[in-house]
Amino acid sequence: MTLEEFFRSVPKAALAFSGGTDSAFLMWAAKHYGCDLKAYYVNTAFQPEFELEDARRLSEELSVPMKIVEKDILAVPEAAENGPRRCYYCKQAIFTALWEAARADGYTVLLDGTNASDDAADRPGMQALRELSVRSPLRECGITKPEIRRLSQEAGLFTWEKPAYACLATRIPAGTRIVDEDLKRVESAENMLAGLGFRDFRVRMYHGGARLQVTEEQLALALEKRLEIVSGLRELFPAVMLDMEPRS
Numbered sequence: 001m002t003l004e005e006f007f008r009s010v011p012k013a014a015l016a017f018s019g020g021t022d023s024a025f026l027m028w029a030a031k032h033y034g035c036d037l038k039a040y041y042v043n044t045a046f047q048p049e050f051e052l053e054d055a056r057r058l059s060e061e062l063s064v065p066m067k068i069v070e071k072d073i074l075a076v077p078e079a080a081e082n083g084p085r086r087c088y089y090c091k092q093a094i095f096t097a098l099w100e101a102a103r104a105d106g107y108t109v110l111l112d113g114t115n116a117s118d119d120a121a122d123r124p125g126m127q128a129l130r131e132l133s134v135r136s137p138l139r140e141c142g143i144t145k146p147e148i149r150r151l152s153q154e155a156g157l158f159t160w161e162k163p164a165y166a167c168l169a170t171r172i173p174a175g176t177r178i179v180d181e182d183l184k185r186v187e188s189a190e191n192m193l194a195g196l197g198f199r200d201f202r203v204r205m206y207h208g209g210a211r212l213q214v215t216e217e218q219l220a221l222a223l224e225k226r227l228e229i230v231s232g233l234r235e236l237f238p239a240v241m242l243d244m245e246p247r248s
Contacts, residue, residue, distance in 0.1 A: 007033035013109040014102035015039045019055030022113030024159040025152045039066040044073040046167040091125035117145040163200035171204045185236045192232045209239030216246035
């Protein structure tokens with residue numbers, strides 16, 4: 001099945017929109033194939049501000065209406081406790097809120113940007129999507145991440161080369177309770193590093209300090225800017241560490 005065929009069978013839908021590469025391309029495809037689409041962005045403590053900015057920008061560029069749904073994810077005990085099933089409970093809460101908003105607007109189909117490269121066995125949150133009957137057109141049509149980037153570039157989407165981004169909760173060690181203060185510290189740290197020219201990196205909390213993970217291509221930049229990094233991060237964390245094993 002092609003995306004054109006999918007949207008021929010689904011002419012009206014709500015889209016769980018993150019502002020990332022996958023859901024951005026899905027928004028473009030739905031618009032391109034004539035789907036009556038409305039985007040829904042769930043704003044939680046786990047999402048950084050730049051994701052919302054990107055989501056707003058793309059919805060404006062593609063002239064797709066977008067509604068922001070506020071959700072206090074830290075009020076979901078199983079999400080805040082940060083156990084091994086955190087992603088499942090987080091997705092369950094978020095997509096339940098999305099369904100409520102979409103149904104209130106008259107939509108009976110909810111889409112998300114899961115693609116054919118995503119390993120269902122390695123993503124417990126996908127169980128929640130199945131239970132809540134969320135459709136994933138990119139996965140259903142066998143479209144992989146490299147294809148999405150290629151097609152997004154051809155479509156002129158600014159998100160085509162946007163690095164994959166896992167939510168801020170992944171920066172907190174599993175088993176450590178997630179609190180808003182720690183999420184804000186991590187977001188501030190990553191904003192600072194982005195300002196220094198880093199891309200596709202992570203700042204993870206590690207024994208109370210900050211552990212910086214960068215790609216192999218940016219290890220040299222991390223060493224070159226180590227004094228600026230330490231100076232900036234020490235305002236947020238008592239200790240700063242650079243992981244010498246590059247992130248893939």
